[in-house]
Amino acid sequence: MDSARETCEKFLPGLAEALAEVPLMELESSGSPGPELFRRHGGPGLLVPTPYGGAGASALQAARVSRALGALSPSLGVATAMHNFSVASLVALVASADASGLEWLVIEGIARDRLLVGSAFAEGRTGAGVLDSGVLAVPVEGGYLVSGSKKPCSLSASMNLITASVALPGEDGGTALGVALVPADSPGITRRPFWQAPFLAGAESDEVVLEEVRIPEELMLRPQVQLGTGLDTLQTVGFVWFELLVTSVYTGAVARLAESALRTGKGSATDRAALLTGVEAATGLAENTARIIDEHTVGNDELATVLTARYAVQELLVSAADRAAELLGGLAFATTPDVGHLLAVSRALAFHPPSRGATAQALVDHHDGAPLRVR
Numbered sequence: 001m002d003s004a005r006e007t008c009e010k011f012l013p014g015l016a017e018a019l020a021e022v023p024l025m026e027l028e029s030s031g032s033p034g035p036e037l038f039r040r041h042g043g044p045g046l047l048v049p050t051p052y053g054g055a056g057a058s059a060l061q062a063a064r065v066s067r068a069l070g071a072l073s074p075s076l077g078v079a080t081a082m083h084n085f086s087v088a089s090l091v092a093l094v095a096s097a098d099a100s101g102l103e104w105l106v107i108e109g110i111a112r113d114r115l116l117v118g119s120a121f122a123e124g125r126t127g128a129g130v131l132d133s134g135v136l137a138v139p140v141e142g143g144y145l146v147s148g149s150k151k152p153c154s155l156s157a158s159m160n161l162i163t164a165s166v167a168l169p170g171e172d173g174g175t176a177l178g179v180a181l182v183p184a185d186s187p188g189i190t191r192r193p194f195w196q197a198p199f200l201a202g203a204e205s206d207e208v209v210l211e212e213v214r215i216p217e218e219l220m221l222r223p224q225v226q227l228g229t230g231l232d233t234l235q236t237v238g239f240v241w242f243e244l245l246v247t248s249v250y251t252g253a254v255a256r257l258a259e260s261a262l263r264t265g266k267g268s269a270t271d272r273a274a275l276l277t278g279v280e281a282a283t284g285l286a287e288n289t290a291r292i293i294d295e296h297t298v299g300n301d302e303l304a305t306v307l308t309a310r311y312a313v314q315e316l317l318v319s320a321a322d323r324a325a326e327l328l329g330g331l332a333f334a335t336t337p338d339v340g341h342l343l344a345v346s347r348a349l350a351f352h353p354p355s356r357g358a359t360a361q362a363l364v365d366h367h368d369g370a371p372l373r374v375r
Helices: 002-011 015-020 034-040 059-072 074-096 101-112 233-264 269-295 300-328 330-335 337-345 356-367
Strands: 117-119 135-140 143-153 161-169 175-183 189-192 206-216
Touching: 002 015, 002 059, 015 034, 015 059, 034 074, 059 074, 059 233, 059 269, 074 101, 074 117, 074 161, 074 175, 074 233, 117 143, 135 175, 143 161, 143 175, 161 206, 175 206, 233 269, 233 300, 233 337, 269 300, 300 330, 300 337, 300 356, 330 337
Parallel strands: 117 161, 135 161
Antiparallel strands: 135 143, 143 206, 161 175, 189 206
16 A cells, blocks of 8 residues: 555645544545545646646556545545546547647646536446436537436535536437536536435435536537447546546555554464455556556557456455454454445445446457457
8 A cells, every 4th residue: 555655645745644634434424524635635637637737647646546545535535536537538538539729628627726527427327338328418509408317426515517428419310429518516406315325425426417407519528429339439448447446446445454454463374464465466456457558548458458357356355355354353343333334345346337247248259359348
């Protein structure tokens, strides 16, 4: 965890210290101060390119920051992974399209004004691709009326901007994909309670409802892909960043539990070594994937790599968390909520898309030369 903490301090100076002063369960509860602390310490600009006022962090650096945040507060780690995944996808979209100056100004504003970006992509819906649409945009004079809902939507209470994949009706009767940039204080946006679980409540993952929210034409981006087709560049970039960041967050959460267990000195040297090996293996898999992303143009091979790492890490984390909790013992489990909370959180990576079965078949097909198609 040393490299993760050092990287977090380099890019977001003072954030780790500020978070460490707040009890874990307060950070993990509804109304957590975590998102505001992240904003205050410059977190929103982490993946904004340096020419636009951001930190321009690499994939490896972002993975390390995510791991550090996951250890300090899994809820904040998950919430900021959604922000960073949205920003990375937005940067990729604007960079690859015939973007106007206004679109780059939006990206610059995320860093300059420390705007938190919520994701109204389809993450969380069983069987849905991460950029599939649950929102419809109806053309009107000068722009669009955007309607639909996203649940869960992390950062629902703190976000300043929503990136929403929307279904755009085409002239031929078909449906195309658009990405709407929606100010979160726009008329017609409401929040509804959704998250009932006691775990990760600090991620603010409630329902966000959009009812005929008007946005101007220039805030509707149009990637060149039809809904229901295979992955295009934008979807691939989004999936790669999403999987890398959430995998790193949960690795940090389990690393915190493992550190607590190792400090007790309980168990045999073999038990402690096995715990350390599992967490270090998970970290190494994520970091190796991040290096590949930094060194190559993101495509199907990189997506296959990150998906393989994600599912390998998922298994390692469950095993490591179980081992750490056993070493800590029943007294620690019974007398502090932190142990049970982190043990439960260690399972949550399994609930993020894509589905295991579809991914396994997609990876087998890709190994045989087919393009990746994951849900």
